[in-house]
Amino acid sequence: MKYNFTSGEELLKKCEELNIPIHELCLERESELTGVSKEEILKKMHTALNIMRDAVEKAQIEDIKSMGGLIGGEAKKLTLFRNSDKKTVCGELMNKAMSAAMGTMEVNASMGLVVAAPTAGSCGILPGAIVTIGKEYNLTDEEMVRGLLTASAIGAIITRNATVSGAEGGCQAETGAAAAMASAGVVEMMGGTPKEAIHSASHCLQNVMGLICDPIAGLVEAPCQGRNAIGVANALISAELVLCGILNVIPFDETVEAMYKVGKTLPMELRETALGGVAATCTGCSLTKKIFG
Numbered sequence: 001m002k003y004n005f006t007s008g009e010e011l012l013k014k015c016e017e018l019n020i021p022i023h024e025l026c027l028e029r030e031s032e033l034t035g036v037s038k039e040e041i042l043k044k045m046h047t048a049l050n051i052m053r054d055a056v057e058k059a060q061i062e063d064i065k066s067m068g069g070l071i072g073g074e075a076k077k078l079t080l081f082r083n084s085d086k087k088t089v090c091g092e093l094m095n096k097a098m099s100a101a102m103g104t105m106e107v108n109a110s111m112g113l114v115v116a117a118p119t120a121g122s123c124g125i126l127p128g129a130i131v132t133i134g135k136e137y138n139l140t141d142e143e144m145v146r147g148l149l150t151a152s153a154i155g156a157i158i159t160r161n162a163t164v165s166g167a168e169g170g171c172q173a174e175t176g177a178a179a180a181m182a183s184a185g186v187v188e189m190m191g192g193t194p195k196e197a198i199h200s201a202s203h204c205l206q207n208v209m210g211l212i213c214d215p216i217a218g219l220v221e222a223p224c225q226g227r228n229a230i231g232v233a234n235a236l237i238s239a240e241l242v243l244c245g246i247l248n249v250i251p252f253d254e255t256v257e258a259m260y261k262v263g264k265t266l267p268m269e270l271r272e273t274a275l276g277g278v279a280a281t282c283t284g285c286s287l288t289k290k291i292f293g
C-alpha cells in the first residue's frame with residue numbers, strides 16, 4: 001500500500017519520500033484503506049469539525065449540568081473571568097482553549113453530541129486546540145480539517161501500537177493520546193513540518209506518562225474535565241516547543257511503547273474502576289454514595 005503507515009517512523013518516511021504533509025498522507029491512506037473517495041472523507045471530517053465547534057459554543061451560552069452533577073458551568077466561568085477586568089494567569093488564548101475543552105466535556109457529561117476523539121473522556125482536548133487556534137488565527141474550515149487529519153494519524157498509530165483506553169492504560173493513554181493528536185494537528189496548522197508534529201506528540205505523551213484513571217463515581221466528569229483542560233494546555237505547550245525548535249530526545253514510537261508498558265503495570269484500581277486515586281478518597285466515596293444512593 002502506497003500510503004499506509006503503522007508507526008511514526010514509517011509515517012515520517014512516507015511524508016519525506018512523497019514530500020507531503022501528514023494530513024495529506026492521512027487522507028490518501030484513509031481513501032486507500034477504505035475505498036471511500038477523498039471528497040467523501042473530507043465531508044465527514046467537516047461534519048466532525050462542526051460537531052466539535054457546536055459543542056464548544058453550546059457550553060458558552062447554555063447552563064449545562066452533567067448527569068452526575070459533579071460538573072457544569074465551568075466553560076462559562078472561564079469566559080466570564082477572561083472578559084472581566086481581572087488579570088488572567090494563563091493569558092487569553094489559553095483561557096479560551098481551556099474553556100473550549102471543559103465546555104465540550106460538559107456537553108459530553110450531559111449526554112450531548114461530541115466527537116470522541118479518541119474517547120469521550122478526552123473529547124475536549126482536540127476541539128479545545130483545533131477550534132481555538134483556528135479561530136484565533138482566522139483559519140479556514142479546510143485548514144482546521146487538515147489539523148484534524150494530522151491528529152487522526154497520531155491517534156491511529158497510538159491505537160494500533162498501544163491503547164487510548166483509560167481502562168487499559170490509564171489517563172495517560174486517554175488524555176495523553178488526545179493531547180498528542182491535538183498538538184500534532186496544531187503544529188501542521190501553524191506551518192510546522194511532519195517531523196515537528198511527531199515530536200510534539202512525543203512531548204505530550206511524556207508530559208503525562210503514568211497518569212492514572214480514577215473517575216469519581218465511575219462517571220466521566222471529575223477529575224476528567226480538569227484533565228481535559230490540562231490536556232489542551234499540554235497540546236499547545238508542546239506545539240509551541242517544537243515550533244521554537246525544541247525537539248524531543250526520545251523517538252515517538254519508543255515513547256508510545258513506553259506509555260503502553262507503563263499502562264500495563266498500573267494496578268486495576270488505577271484503570272477506570274473508580275477504586276483508587278481521587279475516586280477512593282473519603283470525599284470521592286461520599287460523592288459516589290450521594291449520586292447512586
Ligand code: SF4
Pocket residue numbers: 121122165166167170171172174175212213214215219220221223224225227272
Ligand atoms: S480519569 Fe479516566 S475516565 Fe477520566 S478522562 Fe482520564 S482516562 Fe478518561
